Amino acid sequence: MNHIFVYCETANGVVAEVSLELLTKGRKLADQLHCKLEAVVLGKNLEGCERLLFPYGVDVVHVADDPRLDPYQTLPHASILIGLFREEQPQIALMGATSVGRDLGPRVSSALHSGLTADCTSLEIGDHEDKKAGILYKDLLYQIRPAFGGNIIATIINPDHRPQMATVREGVMKKEILDPAYTGVVKRVDISRYVHPEDFVVEIIDRHMEESRVNIKGAPVVVAGGYGVGSKENFRMLYELAELLGGEVGASRAAVDAGYASHQRQIGQTGVTVRPKLYIACGISGQIQHRAGMEESARIISINTDPEAPINTIADYVVTGDVAEVIPRMIRYYKKNTR
Numbered sequence: 001m002n003h004i005f006v007y008c009e010t011a012n013g014v015v016a017e018v019s020l021e022l023l024t025k026g027r028k029l030a031d032q033l034h035c036k037l038e039a040v041v042l043g044k045n046l047e048g049c050e051r052l053l054f055p056y057g058v059d060v061v062h063v064a065d066d067p068r069l070d071p072y073q074t075l076p077h078a079s080i081l082i083g084l085f086r087e088e089q090p091q092i093a094l095m096g097a098t099s100v101g102r103d104l105g106p107r108v109s110s111a112l113h114s115g116l117t118a119d120c121t122s123l124e125i126g127d128h129e130d131k132k133a134g135i136l137y138k139d140l141l142y143q144i145r146p147a148f149g150g151n152i153i154a155t156i157i158n159p160d161h162r163p164q165m166a167t168v169r170e171g172v173m174k175k176e177i178l179d180p181a182y183t184g185v186v187k188r189v190d191i192s193r194y195v196h197p198e199d200f201v202v203e204i205i206d207r208h209m210e211e212s213r214v215n216i217k218g219a220p221v222v223v224a225g226g227y228g229v230g231s232k233e234n235f236r237m238l239y240e241l242a243e244l245l246g247g248e249v250g251a252s253r254a255a256v257d258a259g260y261a262s263h264q265r266q267i268g269q270t271g272v273t274v275r276p277k278l279y280i281a282c283g284i285s286g287q288i289q290h291r292a293g294m295e296e297s298a299r300i301i302s303i304n305t306d307p308e309a310p311i312n313t314i315a316d317y318v319v320t321g322d323v324a325e326v327i328p329r330m331i332r333y334y335k336k337n338t339r
Helices: 017-033 050-056 074-088 099-112 235-245 253-257 323-337
Strands: 003-008 036-043 060-065 092-096 116-120 122-130 135-147 152-156 164-168 185-188 221-225 248-251 278-282 299-304 317-320
Touching: 003 017, 003 074, 017 036, 017 050, 017 092, 017 122, 017 135, 017 164, 036 074, 050 060, 074 099, 092 099, 099 116, 099 164, 116 135, 135 164, 221 235, 235 248, 235 278, 235 323, 248 253, 278 323, 299 323
Parallel strands: 003 036, 003 092, 036 060, 060 185, 092 164, 116 164, 221 248, 221 278, 278 299, 299 317
Antiparallel strands: 122 135, 135 152
16 A cells, blocks of 8 residues: 555546646655555546646556546446555545535545545644554654634544545645656556446436636735625725736635625635735634635735734734725725826
8 A cells, every 4th residue: 555546637638726736745745655646537538638647746647538437427436436446555545625526535435434534725744653552653644624613723644544535625735747757657447347337327418517707716916805894885895906906806704604705705714725926815814714725825915903813923914904994095005106
């Protein structure tokens, strides 16, 4: 059991961004463990997909190319992954915390009796000592995520069962190519060995997916509002500032729950993860679950009436004041200096 496997999610032959991010992290973990990084790709029109994956440091790409595997269906994908994992016995298996990963991961982990940690914000390798049993476990996967409503950061381990499985949301890990010339081995998966006729009992006749009109993740500037903004009407100031700066408007979970902004704009553990060049936090206290979605922004400005707000501990600049007074001033001065 010396492999790290990453399930690479695809749609119409295109590999999801979160899968490439996981390959980057998986390569670093594999280097620490001195083992191979392997990718599993299930779908159709996958010819040449390995050329995209190898540069991320992938040693082996398992490819199951079959028209029946795209669009995604739970039963065939689960059967293939369960069968492959039983044969290959990876010590770690990672997948994105997307709608697909959240459906597939629990089914696979349940069948393998391995356990699963969802929505991790960090993955590390370390040891654990069970003092009561007198056992030292070496090189475990630390599966790190906010817990108890974001009030603590929990480190979860799985010392006895394999694979150690975790899902990670898009944007949490950084995507980096290791070596454009890196190459590995391609293994073709014979799906007839794993699937059964009843796995294809559901036939997808037609599918329509509405593209999101909000692109917070790709915005260079994010102006985010929290419950402290006060009202949906006050959020209009944030839209005006974001438009001037060429950015997008985000929101904390508290602001979304209060109806100030749509869920599409929610940033944090239960929303999207962003890494803009500039993040302006307006009336956001900065609990752990929100910081998990924005703390890697290049520059952070916090505007808050509370000088002790947790968000201030990670901010590059802190403005202590009322959002309703500070934001209009910022808008006026920006307009004045850009004429």
